[in-house]
Amino acid sequence: MLEPAVEARPWAEQLELDDVAYRAQLDYLFGRSAFYRGKLTAAGVGSAREAGGLDALAHLPLTEKPELRETVTAEQPVGAHLCAEPGEIVRIYSTSGTTGTPSYVPLTAGDLDNWITGSARSYAASGVVRGQRIVSTYNAGPFVAGAALASFDRIGLCHVPVGTGNTERLVRAIELLRPEAAVLTPSYAAHLVEWTRERGVDLRGSSVERVLVAGEPGGGEPAFRARLEEGWGARVTEAMGVGDIGVSLWGECEQQDGMHLGARDFVHVELIDPDTGASSALVDGAAGELVLTHLRHRAAPLLRFRTRDHVEVRTGLCACGRTSPRVRCLGRTDDMLIVRGVNVFPSAVREVVTGFAPRVSGHILVVPGSPGVKQEPPLPVQVELAHGVTADDALAEAIRARLRDVLVVSTRVDLVPWGSLARSEYKSTLVRK
Numbered sequence: 134m135l136e137p138a139v140e141a142r143p144w145a146e147q148l149e150l151d152d153v154a155y156r157a158q159l160d161y162l163f164g165r166s167a168f169y170r171g172k173l174t175a176a177g178v179g180s181a182r183e184a185g186g187l188d189a190l191a192h193l194p195l196t197e198k199p200e201l202r203e204t205v206t207a208e209q210p211v212g213a214h215l216c217a218e219p220g221e222i223v224r225i226y227s228t229s230g231t232t233g234t235p236s237y238v239p240l241t242a243g244d245l246d247n248w249i250t251g252s253a254r255s256y257a258a259s260g261v262v263r264g265q266r267i268v269s270t271y272n273a274g275p276f277v278a279g280a281a282l283a284s285f286d287r288i289g290l291c292h293v294p295v296g297t298g299n300t301e302r303l304v305r306a307i308e309l310l311r312p313e314a315a316v317l318t319p320s321y322a323a324h325l326v327e328w329t330r331e332r333g334v335d336l337r338g339s340s341v342e343r344v345l346v347a348g349e350p351g352g353g354e355p356a357f358r359a360r361l362e363e364g365w366g367a368r369v370t371e372a373m374g375v376g377d378i379g380v381s382l383w384g385e386c387e388q389q390d391g392m393h394l395g396a397r398d399f400v401h402v403e404l405i406d407p408d409t410g411a412s413s414a415l416v417d418g419a420a421g422e423l424v425l426t427h428l429r430h431r432a433a434p435l436l437r438f439r440t441r442d443h444v445e446v447r448t449g450l451c452a453c454g455r456t457s458p459r460v461r462c463l464g465r466t467d468d469m470l471i472v473r474g475v476n477v478f479p480s481a482v483r484e485v486v487t488g489f490a491p492r493v494s495g496h497i498l499v500v501p502g503s504p505g506v507k508q509e510p511p512l513p514v515q516v517e518l519a520h521g522v523t524a525d526d527a528l529a530e531a532i533r534a535r536l537r538d539v540l541v542v543s544t545r546v547d548l549v550p551w552g553s554l555a556r557s558e559y560k561s562t563l564v565r566k
């Protein structure tokens with residue numbers, strides 16, 4: 134553990150500390166945030182005192198990304214939730230804008246430090262330790278993932294940045310510099326397995342013992358993870374952040390049973406029913422949408438921010454000694470389809486299909502029959518065959534039946550030849566939009 138005094142603190146004690154931080158944060162919001170002063174007053178809460186503590190948080194309104202975007206003007210390019218003075222801001226990131234135009238994420242020096250602290254705890258949970266080498270494939274460009282790279286310095290790793298989109302350079306760095314760890318998206322990790330196999334490169338025999346995946350769901354799904362671990366000959370753990378809240382907030386430990394909250398102290402976690410917005414208890418086995426609240430953020434803090442991430446929660450004791458709840462990401466609302474009332478995440482479809490390896494390559498593409506979220510069954514899914522495998526009706530039928538049994542969704546499975554679906558060196562597109 135990077136900070137045992139924090140990471141192994143009893144969770145009840147954490148919540149007491151968070152309650153104090155939260156009340157101070159509310160004071161700050163009423164004093165500095167035009168956005169929250171207006172929003173909370175409109176909801177009948179006129180002061181921090183009236184809002185109460187964390188136990189009353191669920192009575193406050195949720196914050197949605199589009200609301201923030203609506204307050205953006207030429208004079209106020211960040212939005213009305215900006216609280217800090219220009220001179221206090223040391224960094225302005227952009228979110229990659231999966232659902233619209235990019236938006237700006239400003240940070241004060243303290244915010245940035247907290248981001249790096251949380252991210253360092255999350256990545257250190259994977260088991261990487263001071264003195265080891267890690268090769269990274271994220272560009273330290275405009276996007277928040279750049280801040281994660283600073284956390285490798287914090288852990289004390291020797292960081293070998295290779296950047297995105299140069300597989301040959303990455304493989305050469307692994308062969309020559311012999312890093313113990315690699316950090317990349319799960320899609321790229323899967324691509325590397327194929328790429329090296331085709332060229333006779335021994336990835337399994339490489340120095341890499343730990344593969345840290347982040348940036349999209351999938352790394353925690355058992356069948357997909359098993360494929361990655363088999364291909365790399367390494368342990369695979371995942372991390373997850375939320376652009377507007379913080380980078381790599383969550384990181385999985387060596388127990389591989391969900392991601393711990395590395396950003397404890399800085400962020401408070403809630404779960405809601407995504408359909409009704411009603412608060413659900415954060416108990417073992419609960420599932421729902423993650424809602425996050427900044428506890429100490431200064432530049433553009435958010436209250437009850439809807440992340441669009443659907444997760445499953447674990448609260449049982451973890452053998453690693455970290456006491457925070459753990460989550461496994463089931464998928465993102467932005468990618469979700471509703472097929473006759475059933476929520477379908479493309480990453481979950483991929484997980485079921487991957488169970489048919491080695492006959493399939495693990496690449497899929499959901500091809501919605503109509504625009505929008507709601508779809509009529511059967512949902513068309515292209516499933517790519519493995520190298521040298523030819524299509525047969527029995528396999529398509531078996532996949533269709535498994536998808537129906539596991540995800541309760543009726544699909545039409547079209548087997549497509551190996552190599553016909555796009556590979557990604559960053560994030561995969563699992564749905565044709």
Ligand SMILES: [Zn+2]
Nearest residue numbers: 386388451453
């Ligand atoms: Zn653990």
